[in-house]
Amino acid sequence: MIARWSALHAAVAIVLLHVAVSPGFRAFGLYHWHDSQRCLQLVALSVVCLLLAASGDARSAVADATRRCLPGRIAWLAAAAGCFAVLAVAQAAAPRFAALELALLGTLCLCGLCVAAARLRGGDPVDAVLLSGIVLTAAVLALPFLVAWLAAMTSGLGLRPALLYQSGFSNVRFLGQFHTLAMPLLACALLLPGLRRGYRWLLFALLTVTWVMAIGTATRATWLAWSIGMLVVLPFAGRVILPLLKVQAAAVAAGMALSWLLLEFLPRFAVGGLQNASGLASVIGRFSDPLALSMRDIIWMRAVEVIAAHPWSGLGPMMLALDHNRIATHPHNALLQLAAEWGIPMTGLVVLVGACLAWRLLLALRVTCKPAGLPPAAPSPGQARRALLACALCCSAAGAVVHSMVDGLLVMPHAQMACALVAGWTVGLLFSQAPPAPAGSILPPNGSEAPTEPAPVPAWITQAALAGWSLFALCAFVIGALPEAFDLDAREHAYFDKYMGDETRKPRLWSQGWLFEDVPAELPLERRPVPR
Numbered sequence: 110m111i112a113r114w115s116a117l118h119a120a121v122a123i124v125l126l127h128v129a130v131s132p133g134f135r136a137f138g139l140y141h142w143h144d145s146q147r148c149l150q151l152v153a154l155s156v157v158c159l160l161l162a163a164s165g166d167a168r169s170a171v172a173d174a175t176r177r178c179l180p181g182r183i184a185w186l187a188a189a190a191g192c193f194a195v196l197a198v199a200q201a202a203a204p205r206f207a208a209l210e211l212a213l214l215g216t217l218c219l220c221g222l223c224v225a226a227a228r229l230r231g232g233d234p235v236d237a238v239l240l241s242g243i244v245l246t247a248a249v250l251a252l253p254f255l256v257a258w259l260a261a262m263t264s265g266l267g268l269r270p271a272l273l274y275q276s277g278f279s280n281v282r283f284l285g286q287f288h289t290l291a292m293p294l295l296a297c298a299l300l301l302p303g304l305r306r307g308y309r310w311l312l313f314a315l316l317t318v319t320w321v322m323a324i325g326t327a328t329r330a331t332w333l334a335w336s337i338g339m340l341v342v343l344p345f346a347g348r349v350i351l352p353l354l355k356v357q358a359a360a361v362a363a364g365m366a367l368s369w370l371l372l373e374f375l376p377r378f379a380v381g382g383l384q385n386a387s388g389l390a391s392v393i394g395r396f397s398d399p400l401a402l403s404m405r406d407i408i409w410m411r412a413v414e415v416i417a418a419h420p421w422s423g424l425g426p427m428m429l430a431l432d433h434n435r436i437a438t439h440p441h442n443a444l445l446q447l448a449a450e451w452g453i454p455m456t457g458l459v460v461l462v463g464a465c466l467a468w469r470l471l472l473a474l475r476v477t478c479k480p481a482g483l484p485p486a487a488p489s490p491g492q493a494r495r496a497l498l499a500c501a502l503c504c505s506a507a508g509a510v511v512h513s514m515v516d517g518l519l520v521m522p523h524a525q526m527a528c529a530l531v532a533g534w535t536v537g538l539l540f541s542q543a544p545p546a547p548a549g550s551i552l553p554p555n556g557s558e559a560p561t562e563p564a565p566v567p568a569w570i571t572q573a574a575l576a577g578w579s580l581f582a583l584c585a586f587v588i589g590a591l592p593e594a595f596d597l598d599a600r601e602h603a604y605f606d607k608y609m610g611d612e613t614r615k616p617r618l619w620s621q622g623w624l625f626e627d628v629p630a631e632l633p634l635e636r637r638p639v640p641r
Contacts (some may be wrong), residue, residue: 114228117171117230120157120223127153127526132250141620143279143522144597151521151586151594154216157223158579165572167226171219172571174226175247177540183465186458193422193455200426206624209589210426210450212582219578221533228537234489236238236498239534241270241296244312250277250284252317258282258371268372274326278523278561279620283518286524288319289508290531292335294355297501302490314361318339320364325372330516331406338508345471346500349478368480405441405515412440415449423452430617430624433608438617439511439520443513446520466536470506473539474499495538502535520617 131146161167179187194211201207228235257273274281281469298311323331335357343350404559411434415424424431429450430438440446447456477499509518509528518524593600601614601621610625 110488116160116167116221120160120167120220121227121235123153123156124220124224124526124530125213125239128523128530129242129246129249131523131526131581132246133253134277136164141142141279141597141614142277142618143620146277146522147590148209148594150526151213151590153526154213154220155583155586158216158582161219161223162576162579162583166604167223168572169568170226171575172232172568174222174537174571175571175575176568177229178222178225178536179462183462186465187462190283190455190458190462193458194426194451195327196515197425197451198423198454200422201203201428202427202431203428203624205589207426207571208585209618211526212585212589214426214519215578216582217529219575220526221529221536224530224533225537225540229541232541236494236534236538239530240298240498242530243291244315245297246287247291247295247315250287251315251322252409253277254276255318255321263404268376274322277317279614279616281326282328282330283521284519285323285326285331285511286516286518287324288328289334289338289512289518290505290524290527291319291355292316292323292331292357293504293508296353296360296530300352300356300497302493313363316356316360317363317367320360320369321368324368330512332494333515334508334512335504336531337511338504338506340472341507342474342500342503345475346478346496346503349496350500350504352497353504354369404436404539408434408436408440409442409445412445412449415488416453418491419449420453423448423450423455426450427618430622433623433625435478435613436615437517438622439517441516442445443519446609447465454546455526468483470503470535470539477539499535499538501617502538506535507530590618597621 127149131149132151134561135142135145161171176184198204198207198211228239254273258268261268261273266428274284278284295312295316299309299316304312339350339354339357411432412429415429415432427450429440429446440449444456444460447459478496509531512518518528597619600619604621604623606626607625614621617624
């Protein structure tokens with residue numbers, strides 16, 4: 110007999126599988142990691158849409174999760190943001206790419222809701238599967254790094270970042286996006302009650318190697334996001350988060366020592382000698398001036414100019430890639446990108462919905478870590494595991510928000526899917542009990558319901574919207590991406606012919622992300638090339 114939620118489970122499995130395998134995926138005859146990951150992502154999202162369109166049970170589960178996450182007024186705010194998003198697509202200079210961006214980001218939110226629904230329905234076994242997937246992904250990334258380091262020691266080629274860290278990623282900084290999400294969860298995995306000592310040491314070794322990679326790539330955003338994420342969660346988690354902090358501190362110390370050993374000391378005795386002895390030079394250079402913006406101030410100011418010129422509906426989704434400069438196709442700041450491409454009203458509504466959801470999650474975390482009305486006794490293993498995992502997930506989610514303010518977390522395919530997984534998992538775990546109290550209220554000691562919110566959106570409206578969205582997203586993926594998916598080489602050559610001398614690839618949708626198609630009209634804002 111087919112399980113009632115089999116379609117939902119399949120959708121979650123596809124998301125988790127993409128996160129685990131896409132770093133090592135090269136197919137479709139493509140030459141770049143980014144394009145391979147993007148094609149795999151579009152295929153995965155299309156299958157998720159098909160599953161939801163074909164399964165009423167899966168839509169019902171996702172609708173229930175949506176009403177749990179976005180009750181009452183928050184749901185209507187989200188609907189208003191959707192209306193502004195449609196307006197931004199309609200006025201874009203290249204509507205095909207704008208609709209594709211809308212479908213992509215919207216379906217990622219849908220994937221997150223699928224994960225939340227699976228956690229709400231499946232309970233603790235879903236946690237075990239998802240956590241195992243994150244650990245497996247970290248191992249998949251760490252093993253090639255160790256193999257590449259050993260090859261560098263014996264070949265005399267030197268410790269080149271392109272060989273050590275970028276396996277699976279077109280830019281070494283994209284690896285740090287996953288590290289931001291994975292670090293708290295890896296620490297949580299080795300602290301879970303009932304785990305054998307040998308497994309704990311293996312997980313600590315994996316966490317240490319992951320920190321070595323984070324140090325070696327010198328991705329400052331990972332350090333910043335990890336630190337701020339912990340500080341945000343600390344007031345709501347109390348003592349529950351202390352074991353996570355201790356394990357991370359130990360892993361950082363071990364990672365620094367191992368970094369010096371692998372990247373500085375041992376290379377002096379390897380084949381090539383002094384040629385190998387500069388492994389930490391780039392790290393020291395980047396951290397010597399931690400406030401350096403790496404030309405982000407230029408693209409940030411450019412985004413501010415676009416916002417000032419198009420405050421209401423923006424240029425349109427993905428349309429910053431029409432504004433050619435020599436630095437990037439996106440501003441490396443999620444808020445500026447949303448405001449420049451989607452408009453200030455839509456961005457304000459998204460921020461408001463996100464803030465409300467974040468506050469409800471933090472209140473739920475406080476209830477999970479400090480249950481009201483319960484005597485101060487030792488928690489059961491199940492309660493301890495859920496509280497610890499809730500802290501780790503909130504740290505990952507908060508870190509992702511911080512990281513997106515200085516990097517392209519909103520743009521890169523692997524980071525997009527990993528964020529959808531972590532966000533949905535966080536919501537599903539923390540809202541699996543009674544919904545958290547609204548801001549300013551206190552849960553009654555007897556566990557009775559908190560003051561009710563306004564009536565939720567009717568179930569039939571939510572299900573109809575999910576079915577309609579699935580069909581729209583499928584059409585947008587086919588019409589928006591298929592024309593280029595099998596002709597990316599010709600697309601890149603056409604770009605380099607148009608912009609001679611600009612040989613550096615700058616990913617957005619594809620590895621060469623600039624849009625240079627003929628559009629009905631030039632951008633209303635005058636375009637000024639930015640010097641190197």
